[in-house]
Amino acid sequence: MDTFEALSDPTRRQVLDLLSRQPRAAGELGRAFPSTSQPGMSRHLRILREAGLVHVRKQDRHRVYALRWEGLAPVDAWLSKYRNFWEAELDSLEAFLDSGKADPKSRQARSRRP
Amino acid sequence: MDTFEALSDPTRRQVLDLLSRQPRAAGELGRAFPSTSQPGMSRHLRILREAGLVHVRKQDRHRVYALRWEGLAPVDAWLSKYRNFWEAELDSLEAFLDSGKADPKSRQARSRRP
């Protein structure tokens, strides 16, 4: 299962959201989803692992899961391909409107098309 | 079907890739995927439409599809949430390297909310 498929499941995205705050043990994650059985959560974690989205570390008797930021690189790469065009669109719009105001959110460095 | 599910299919991502270059008529897209039937492509386009990823315009007897950049906003938003942490990680790493501190393997213990 590739990155995009792994991310297509809401539960797995929620798991990643939890892990984005801090690493958590498998059991902790399972308890965060009471409607999911232990093997069920374990399956989700397996998919996330195989997609390279999480990383496991053994600590005592626990398996501590942490987010692997690099695992999101494929999505980021795919998306930036579009972001370039997107921002080009927005830039054109801004230029057209000529509001003269800066982007309030001041997104990360607006990489222009090379 | 939500945005992430719509993007989980490789064919649909390829369609978006084509549309990122220029708008195309439905038939044109269909011909780009010879192994897909006409109703088959039409179904994919429907999913992309309902996910807000493409936009249709009637031109003569053709349906011209174009990418809706805003449709990718949910993915971008979701991803930037992580990109911030990602960059924070890199920053922390830099800070760590600058300060010449302890064990470099304690990476995962360090993810924290800003």
Add this chain to the structure above:
DNA sequence: TCCATGCATATCCGTACACGGATATGTGGC
């Protein structure tokens, strides 16, 4: 050393739905 904890894995079962082709039909524009 024996046992409980904390998981991962393996089945089996069942439901649901994605994806595909094939075919038929509907529809708006020319």
Add this chain to the structure above:
DNA sequence: GCCACATATCCGTGTACGGATATGCATGGA
């Protein structure tokens, strides 16, 4: 009426997702 599609079915296959259950397996503690 023809073209370019969209939609609707029906069919079939594959597989995701879920629970339930049993087992494997390492670690840490009594």
